[in-house]
Amino acid sequence: DIQMTQSPSSLSASVGDRVTLTCRTSQSAGNSLNWYRQKPGRAPEVLIFSVSSVQSGVPSRFSGSGSGTDYTLTITSLQPEDFATYYCQQTARYPPTFGQGTKLEIK
Amino acid sequence: EVQLVESGGGLVQPGGSLRLSCAASGFTFSSYWMTWVRQAPGKGLEWVANIKKDGSEKYYVDSVKGRFSISRDNAQNSMYLQMNSLRAEDTAVYFCGRIILPSTGTWWFDPWGQGTLVTVSS
Numbered sequence: 001d002i003q004m005t006q007s008p009s010s011l012s013a014s015v016g017d018r019v020t021l022t023c024r025t026s027q028s029a030g031n032s033l034n035w036y037r038q039k040p041g042r043a044p045e046v047l048i049f050s051v052s053s054v055q056s057g058v059p060s061r062f063s064g065s066g067s068g069t070d071y072t073l074t075i076t077s078l079q080p081e082d083f084a085t086y087y088c089q090q091t092a093r094y095p096p097t098f099g100q101g102t103k104l105e106i107k
Numbered sequence: 108e109v110q111l112v113e114s115g116g117g118l119v120q121p122g123g124s125l126r127l128s129c130a131a132s133g134f135t136f137s138s139y140w141m142t143w144v145r146q147a148p149g150k151g152l153e154w155v156a157n158i159k160k161d162g163s164e165k166y167y168v169d170s171v172k173g174r175f176s177i178s179r180d181n182a183q184n185s186m187y188l189q190m191n192s193l194r195a196e197d198t199a200v201y202f203c204g205r206i207i208l209p210s211t212g213t214w215w216f217d218p219w220g221q222g223t224l225v226t227v228s229s
Contacts, residue, residue, distance in 0.1 A: 034215040043219035098152040
């Protein structure tokens with residue numbers, strides 16, 4: 001199985017800040033790397049698919065990049081609704097696996 | 108509007124069975140692979156199973172193989188997860204999701220249902 005490691009596990013930031021979340025995979029995930037946001041008590045929602053493609057309706061402050069085994073999600077100008085947990089996911093090989101999540105909290 | 112609604116969760120004793128349902132609307136259900144993902148209380152996301160558009164291919168995480176069975180009824184726009192020999196570690200919110208699978212070879216889950224809670228306890 002491809003192991004996923006997200007860092008940091010938690011992060012405190014303020015509205016308006018720029019933050020970068022990292023996801024490392026144990027084997028190359030190629031272009032098959034996705035990012036989801038999960039607000040408390042809600043279902044996850046896709047933000048970024050295929051490393052860097054922004055899902056329709058997702059604000060342009062979200063961007064993704066990376067290759068091989070290292071991927072990042074960047075959020076510029078944090079908004080109150082962005083304080084949530086973020087998960088990366090690889091779908092390069094079965095089983096698809098998720099990172100353990102990064103919890104983004106208000107400072 | 109694309110919508111997925113799960114049902115069938117509840118409290119079940121260890122060793123028991125439960126059948127979850129996922130009702131789809133707002134899209135051509137038979138044109139999409141579908142998935143189940145679970146989340147134990149306070150924990151992260153774990154993929155459980157995928158099923159192909161016509162039900163001819165099914166994939167499972169190792170921990171549920173031989174105990175869980177994914178199926179679908181395209182005429183009813185519904186997907187199911189039959190869960191047998193349930194264990195305490197199966198306690199989780201179970202989400203159904205639609206799989207987006209373009210020709211590029213990459214794929215992802217969108218959208219997800221609101222989830223249904225399964226609690227395995229005596």
